[in-house]
Amino acid sequence: MNLADAKISVLDRGFIFGEGIYEVMLAVEGNLLHFKNHFERLQDGAKDMQLDIQFSETKLHDLIKEVLSLNNNPFCSVYLQFTKGAAPRDHYYPTRYDPTLFIMTSPINMPPRLNVVKAILLKDIRWQKCNVKSTSLYANTWAKTKAKKSGGEEAIFERNGILTEGATSNLFLVHRNKVLTPKENEHILPGVTRELVLEIMRRKNIDHEETNISIDSLWKADELLLTSTTKGIVAVKDINGKQIGDGETFNLGVEIFQALKTLSFT
Numbered sequence: 001m002n003l004a005d006a007k008i009s010v011l012d013r014g015f016i017f018g019e020g021i022y023e024v025m026l027a028v029e030g031n032l033l034h035f036k037n038h039f040e041r042l043q044d045g046a047k048d049m050q051l052d053i054q055f056s057e058t059k060l061h062d063l064i065k066e067v068l069s070l071n072n073n074p075f076c077s078v079y080l081q082f083t084k085g086a087a088p089r090d091h092y093y094p095t096r097y098d099p100t101l102f103i104m105t106s107p108i109n110m111p112p113r114l115n116v117v118k119a120i121l122l123k124d125i126r127w128q129k130c131n132v133k134s135t136s137l138y139a140n141t142w143a144k145t146k147a148k149k150s151g152g153e154e155a156i157f158e159r160n161g162i163l164t165e166g167a168t169s170n171l172f173l174v175h176r177n178k179v180l181t182p183k184e185n186e187h188i189l190p191g192v193t194r195e196l197v198l199e200i201m202r203r204k205n206i207d208h209e210e211t212n213i214s215i216d217s218l219w220k221a222d223e224l225l226l227t228s229t230t231k232g233i234v235a236v237k238d239i240n241g242k243q244i245g246d247g248e249t250f251n252l253g254v255e256i257f258q259a260l261k262t263l264s265f266t
């Protein structure tokens, strides 16, 4: 159906409480990329929220493919959201509910080469369940807009002096040929692209470690890279007006960009 014709109840718990989970995936020529990884993360979020999505992996995959075939874009993003649907307004989870499922696809362009962006550093004011891909994204939209207003594209969060992630991305820092990325915990989203990049580094024998990264490491880094499904991998040349590395050479960024491209198109 047309986006303009889609309707949900004003009592939908997604609207009333911001209570929902979502995924953003890529599709190339009608094929969903890394669906298993996205589905597993969706299931983890659903478990946390005690939300029975009532779809098997195969059933949901078939449904998304149906939406993709209706839209027929060669390269697009797929947005998918589940909530517990409409119920009388009450903070307690409803005992019986009919979930709302919303799926939309949008055409996007794959960048031809590694994009280079500016970012800002912000205190991570988010909650302790950042591992859940929750639709309550006010802290993220607030941070992202703050970044845009200061001429950047991304906000990078730090919690007690330790870097966590970007407002819409995971981060990797390169220092003297070793790559560091924050450990998986409640302060970061277990990004699908993050996992792909880790896998690429394992295959290529690139020295890497999942560890705590201090703010100070930023100013000694050779490269700072951000990953997400829709952007792939981008390099950061400047944070709060301070240059990262030499501000223009992103050897590892370019190598991973190529490897990710190969994973998407072959």
Ligand code: PMP
Pocket: 024, 165, 166, 167, 168, 169, 170, 188, 189, 190, 191, 192, 193, 194, 227, 228, 229, 230
């Ligand atoms: N962290 C946050 C906060 C995000 O919103 C996203 C997705 N935009 C990511 C990390 C990257 O996750 P993925 O690679 O699965 O898109």
